[in-house]
Amino acid sequence: MCKTLILSSLVLITTGLAAQSSTVPSGYDSSEGESYQRYLLGYTPARQQSFYLPKATGWTGPKVIKSLWMRADGAWSQGIAFKCDIMVEVSSKGIATDPKKTSPFWNKNHGTDKKIFMKKKSYNIPSFTRVVKPPHKWMIELKGDAPFVDANKQLCVDTRVYTPKTQRNFYWFVDAATSNTYGFYRTYGAACNPSNFYNYASGYNRRFTLRTYGYARHRGEFVLSWLGSKRLNLSVGGGCSLYSNVAILHPSPVKTTSVNGYASFIWGVVPSSAIGLVVFSQMAAITSSGTLRWSRGTEIHIGSSPIYYNGFSVYNYAYGSQTFNPDTGLAKLWSSSVIIHDVR
Incomplete structure (x- = not known):
């Protein structure tokens, strides 16, 4: 019993610290992620659903989400400016929880409270150069048309990026976290x-x-x-x-x-x-x-064995001669990493 209490006490201490974070996954406010995602902004058109389970959000109660921010990954020397349109849907109740059991049909991975968080909006994605000490500042705001109240301590962010043609946007890779939790x-x-x-x-x-x-x-x-x-x-x-x-x-x-x-x-x-x-x-x-x-x-x-995913993503994108329509194309790929969003 004493040894169980030792670890339980440390959980309370560290959880209290993690709760101060405003990012999903939590803890990346001033820390660079372990990974990056190239297929949302690096190759377009594209679509990606990011799933943040309760262990990833660290939320202890309802969360009001007004905007979601993204930043470039700090490992790359530069990224080019380009134009695109972006649309975002979100949900939380009954979202997919296992990347290996997700559907190629995007709506089936959503929760029952799905809503359009941000209607399609035009963006001028800025260029960037490598910073001396990563991470980059938050660069892209996905501002909701209305706040989304998340009462389920988990979140699905479904982002569609539209460009008139298939293009590669060197090296606009988004900062991401790896959710593989093997210790x-x-x-x-x-x-x-x-x-x-x-x-x-x-x-x-x-x-x-x-x-x-x-x-x-x-x-x-x-x-x-x-x-x-x-x-x-x-x-x-x-x-x-x-x-x-x-x-x-x-x-x-x-x-x-x-x-x-x-x-x-x-x-x-x-x-x-x-x-x-x-x-x-x-x-x-x-x-x-x-x-x-x-x-x-x-x-x-501290991790799990067998591996458990606190977060993951499913996606698809256009590349080379492969075209992709964010509205009608299927989700064909998945990753154990997720985009780091600053939630405001």
Whole structure:
């Protein structure tokens, strides 16, 4: 029970932070997405439905949507200006939830509350050049003709882009997020005293047992481990750094018994409510003189096994000799990434 409460407490802490985001998927207000989508504006005409499930939106109650913004992906050196028309439909109640079970008929993927959010409108898509520090500013506003009230904590955004002919708009690829939620971890920073005080993580998927462990390189010392909600890089002197805030300190310090200083910490079984969270961890060893030695930092992405999609998209577009009509063409392709929208 105690170990279950440890993870549940961290879910509450990190969920509170994520709720401050205005983007879908949440958490990309000032962060570049892991992916990009080239087939909505990069190749036109085109149509795409983006599906944001509750884990992606992070909404805890009804959401009033007045406009949806997009930005260019930051990986490309430049994008050309071009003209097009855009129309947007939205829905939330009973939308498609599995990319492998979507219909080629767009309306069948919508919810029962589908409405035209923005009638067809002419746009002058601006050119851009690479920014020094991504992401780009929000560039394109899809302003609703009337607010859409989403009471279902999930959203389908169906965007049609019209151009008179098939064209390639170099390199107007939209910033996007990957919603594949299989867990992983990565390390950052450097350990000190010694520099090979390495730490790791395992069990970062739903129904697995989350564990942090490491090698403090000394026998007979007490080692601490904690989970945090913020990534830090704060000097604590002596060439050492604090790499995570201490949201939850493991209640059971480990006394090392081997010369490599092995220490392991069990945090409990990962609940479904933790899928999609990012937490941070670090370890510290207490020497016989009472000073601290510090490990590097660990960034842990909590996922699911088997893979679960918090969001996805279905689409089609014109390319080369292949024509496409956004009003009559079918949805033939799908992706595990979704456009990042700023919701206002």
